[in-house]
Amino acid sequence: MVEQSLWMRKVAENPGHSAWYIERFRSMARAGDDLGGEARLVDAMAPRHAHILDAGCGPGRVGGALARAGHDVVGVDVDPMLIEAAIQDHPGPRWLVGDLAELDLPARGITAPFDAVVCAGNVMAFLAPSTRREVLGRLRAHLAPHGRAVIGFGAGRDYEFDEFAEDVAAAGLEFELRLSTWDLRPLADDSDFLVALLRPHRSGS
Numbered sequence: 001m002v003e004q005s006l007w008m009r010k011v012a013e014n015p016g017h018s019a020w021y022i023e024r025f026r027s028m029a030r031a032g033d034d035l036g037g038e039a040r041l042v043d044a045m046a047p048r049h050a051h052i053l054d055a056g057c058g059p060g061r062v063g064g065a066l067a068r069a070g071h072d073v074v075g076v077d078v079d080p081m082l083i084e085a086a087i088q089d090h091p092g093p094r095w096l097v098g099d100l101a102e103l104d105l106p107a108r109g110i111t112a113p114f115d116a117v118v119c120a121g122n123v124m125a126f127l128a129p130s131t132r133r134e135v136l137g138r139l140r141a142h143l144a145p146h147g148r149a150v151i152g153f154g155a156g157r158d159y160e161f162d163e164f165a166e167d168v169a170a171a172g173l174e175f176e177l178r179l180s181t182w183d184l185r186p187l188a189d190d191s192d193f194l195v196a197l198l199r200p201h202r203s204g205s
Helices: 006-013 017-030 037-045 061-068 080-089 129-142 161-170
Strands: 051-055 072-077 094-097 114-119 143-154 173-179 193-200
Touching: 006 017, 017 080, 037 061, 037 114, 037 143, 051 061, 051 129, 061 072, 061 080, 061 114, 072 080, 080 094, 114 129, 129 143, 129 161, 129 173, 161 173, 161 193
Parallel strands: 051 072, 051 114, 072 094, 114 143
Antiparallel strands: 143 193, 173 193
């Protein structure tokens, strides 16, 4: 067993947290807020009809948008309530309950590697610290040799960007691009958000 994620610890402390999170995004969608920025970036970098993993998919807004754009999407999240909301609100992708630190999709019948992996919504900061490097390694293992991963999370969440960079390298990944927003603004020294575009290390196995 791996260490329980910070997200599930939060849910254990506040059983209404998942329902609040789901309703937050449903309310934003009803209000017409733009919730598609992450999906637009991934759609732009992926080939048409790509096989895409939404890692830490939550209630499915990113993976759902990518499926509507014509991609073959698998979404995985540790929170069963969020997966149920994804199934209800965004039919089409395959939504699965699972801990990213134990991710093994071939064991669940999904054997094709992914053209792209997206990990949005501060997922990396909600992992148990002891599992971060393991999660990155498992995401890398699910990527096709030509595949790329895009991961975004904010500063001030007890996961420094420099520490993340060390974990990226240890997991057999390397940076292609560092941004400060999902709409392609460059990263600066004082940026409070990181969007990292990663690929398997060229010398990695």
